[in-house]
Amino acid sequence: MSTSPRKRPAPDVLIAGLVVVILVALVLAVFLTGWGKTLYPPDAVTQQARDVRGLYDIVFAIGVAIFLLVEGLIVWSVLRYRRRPTDTELPAQTHGNNLVEVIWTVIPTAIVLYMFVISWQTLNYVDAVSASPDIRIHAIAGQFQWQFEYLDRDGKKVASQLAPAYDAETGAGGMAVPVGRSVQVTLDSPDVIHAFYVPRFLFKRDVIPGQTNTFEFTVDAAEAGQVFRGQCAELCGTGHRSMLFSVIALSQSDYDTWLKALIEKSNATPAPLPSGTVLNVTAEGIKFDAASLEVPADAPFAIAFSNKDPAGVPHDVDIRDSSGTVVENQETINGGTSANYAYTPLPAGTYMFFCSIHANMTGTLTVK
C-alpha cells in the first residue's frame, strides 16, 4: 500500500469493510450466543430421527465448509483486487483454465454423489415399514382436527381418540405411543391434503385424500413421560394453524392403562338424554341444519346432535355468550356418529352456538 496511514480510506473500502464486519458479526452472534444450536434441528426422540440427525450433521458440515471456502474467496477477491489509481494497464485477460475447470466440476460431482449415497442409505432405514409392527394407529386428518384410531394386530379398530391435544391436568387427549416399540401410522384424509408433522421426529408425511400413506417410528425408551408437539404442515384452509396435536410417549405399562381407559370410553353408551328441553341438531356439509335455537332460561337442556359428514370431519356444538366467552364446551364427535350433549342452565339472553372446529358453522341461541 502506497497510501499513508492517516489518509482517509476510500468509501469503497468502508463499504467492503462494513459488509465484512456485518458478516463476521452475524456468524459470531450465531455461534457465540448459543444461537448456534438453533442451526441444528431439535434433539431427536425416535430411532429414525437420530439417523436423520446424523445425516443432517454431515450435510451441514459440508455446507458450512463450502460456504466458508467460496464466501472467503469472494471477500478476499473484493478486498485484494480493488482497482487502484495506479492501475492504468489492463489486468491479465485470463479467459479460463481447463485444468481448474475440470477440477471444480469433478470434485463437486464427487461430493454430491457422496451426499446422495448417504442420503439414500438413511432413507432406506427411515422410510421402511414392517409387516408386523408392535402398534398400529390410523390417523385421520380432517379440516381442522386430527383423530387417532387404535388398531389391533389385525387392523381392527379398538378405540378412537378425538381430542388430539394432550391435557396435562386430566391426562386425557393426544396420541399416546409406548416407547421402544415400533409404531406404524396409516394416514387418511376425508377432505383436503394435510401433513403429519412432529418436529422432534424430524419427519413429516402428507395426508392425501384417496391415498393411504404409511410410516413407522420407534420412540426412544428414555423419552417415557415426554409430550411432543405436532402440527399440520400442509396448508389446508382457514383452520390450518389450529390443527395441532400432541404425541405422548408412555412406558409400556402406562400405555396399556391409557389404552384400556380409552377403549372403555369408546365403548361407553352415550349418556341418556336428560329430562327437559331436548333439541335436535344435525351437521351436514360443514353446516348446521338450524340457524337459530331457543331454550328456556335457567333450566338444563340438551342437544341430540347428529354429525352426518363423512368420518374424519368432526363437529361439536359449543356455546359462547355475547361477550365471546365460551360458556359451554362439548367434546367433538366424528363424522357419521351422534351424541347427546347436556348443557347447564343459562341466564336469559342471546348466545351463539358454534362448531369449535369450523369457524363458519354458527347460529343464534336465544335463552328466555
Add this chain to the structure above:
Amino acid sequence: MATHALNPAAATYSRGRLYEWLTTTDHKKIGIMYVINSFLFFLIGGVLALVVRTELAAPGLQFLTDEHVYNQMFTMHATMMIFLFVIPMLAGLGNYIVPLQIGAPDMAFPRINALSLWMLPLGGILLVSSFFTGGTAAAGWTSYPPLSLDGPLKSPGSGQDLWIVSLVLIGTSSILGAINFLVTIFKMRAPGMTLFRMPIMVWTVLVTSVLVLMATPVITSALVMLFIDRNYGGTFFDPFGGGSAVLYQNIFWFYSHPAVYVMILPAMGVISEVLPVFSRKPLFGYKAFIFATAGIGALGFSVWAHHMFTTGSVFLPFFSLLTFLIAVPTGVKMFNWVFTLFRGQLTFSTPLIFAIGFLSMFLIGGINGAFSASVPVDFALHDTYWVVAHIHYVLFGGSVFGIFAGLYYWFPKMFGRMLDEGLGKVHFVLMFIGFNLTFFPMHMLGLQGMPRRIADYASDAGWNDWNMAATIGGFLIAASILPFIWNVFVSLRNGKIAGDDPWEGNTLEWATASPPPPYNFDHLPEIRSERPVFDARHAQTGH
C-alpha cells in the same frame, strides 16, 4: 428503392407522447414498460409481504383477525412476485438488451412483442380485481387441489377462478415472448455474431426461452383442468370423484420447477455481464458457463418431484440424485464468477456491489437447497420456514439482487443519465442487511418446526424472537426501496449525462447512443469475439 413518394402527411403527423408509448412496437420502449409494470407489482407484492410479516411479528392474531384474509395475503404475495414481478422483469430486461447485444434493430416480431407486454397488466388487473369481488385466491401460490376446488372450506367464490384465468394469460404472454426471443436470437444476429460470441445474457435468455416454451403449456393444461373441475363438474383432481390430488402436483411442478430457472438464469446472465466489466477481465470459462447453463436447463426438467418428497408417491432416489447433480453446473458457474473477480481490477460501482450481493446470497440459497435434496433431511424441513428461507435466498438473494444489478447497470443506456452512486449504495446496504435479517432467521424457525403458511403460533413454541427479527428485517427491505425510487426520479432529470459507454462495457449495447435511436445502430463494430466493444476500445494497444 424509392419507387413512390412518401405521403407528405405522414411526415408531419406527430403523435402524443402517451399515444406513442401505448402503441409502440419498439423493443426498447416495450422493455421499459415491462420493467415499470413489473416494478409496480413488486411494490404491491412487497406490501402484501409486510402485511404477512406484521401479523407474524408476535404470537396471537392482532392484525388480520380473519385467517382467510391471511391466506389471501401470502397467496397473492407469492403469485405477484413470481408471475408478475420476477419473470416479466427479467423478460423486460431481456427485451431491452437482447436485440442490442446481438446487433439487431428490434425483436423478430415487434407486434407480438407488444401483445405479450400488454397481456401482463391485463392479467395483473384480473388478479388484483379479485380483492374487490369477494376475496382473492387463498390456497397458496401452488393452489393444490382439493383445497383449490370449489366447496365449503375449500375455495368457493370467484377469486380462485380469476387467479387461474390471470395465470393462463400471463403464461400465454410468456410463451409468445419465448418464441419471439428464440427467433430473434437465431435469425437476427449481426454479421460475425456467431452463437459462441453471444453475450452470456443472450445465452441465458435463449435457454430460459426454451424452458418457457416447453414447460408453460404444461401448467396451462393443469390450470384448465382445475378450471373445469371448479366450474363444469370435472373430477381430474378430485379424489372422491375418481381423480388424483397428486396428479396436479406433478403437472404443476413440471412447470414450476423449471420456472425457478426461468427466474434465476437471466439474473445469472446479468451478473455475467456486470462482473467482467467491473473487473476489467473477460468472464472466466465462457464456454463452460454456456454448457453449465444448458445443463441446468436440461436437468431442470427432471427434478420437479423434489417438491413432493413427502407425498409418499414419488420415486425418491431418482429425484434425489438429479437434484443433487444440478448443484454441479451451478457450482461451476459460481467458481467462474469468483475467478472473474480474481486478479481483476474491481471498481465498486452499484451494479458490481449488487452482483457481489448476488454471489454471496445465491451461494447460501444453493447450499441450503442441498439439504432438501437429501430426502430424509427434507422430511424434516419440507413445508417449514426453512423452505421459505431457501426460496428467498434463491429468488430474492439471487434474482432480485441480480435484477437490481441489471437496473443500475443498464439505466444509463435506457435513459442516457447515470443513477446516483451514493443513493445506490444506501439502497444496497439497507437491502442487504434487511434481507439477511428477514430470511436468515427463517432457517432457525424451520428447524424448530414452524410450518409455513400459518397465521399464528403458540407463544411458548420458542419462535417469538426470530419472527420479530424477520419482521424488522422486512421493514428494512421496504425502507431500502425508497432511496431507489428517489434515485430514479432525481436521476431521470438531473443525473450525470451517461454518454455511449459509461462503464467501459464489452458488449454491443455500449456501441450505440444512450438512449439508442429507434433503429438501434448507425454502424456496428467488427465482431470477432464475445467482447466486440472491448476489442474496438483496445484495438491499438494489442490486447
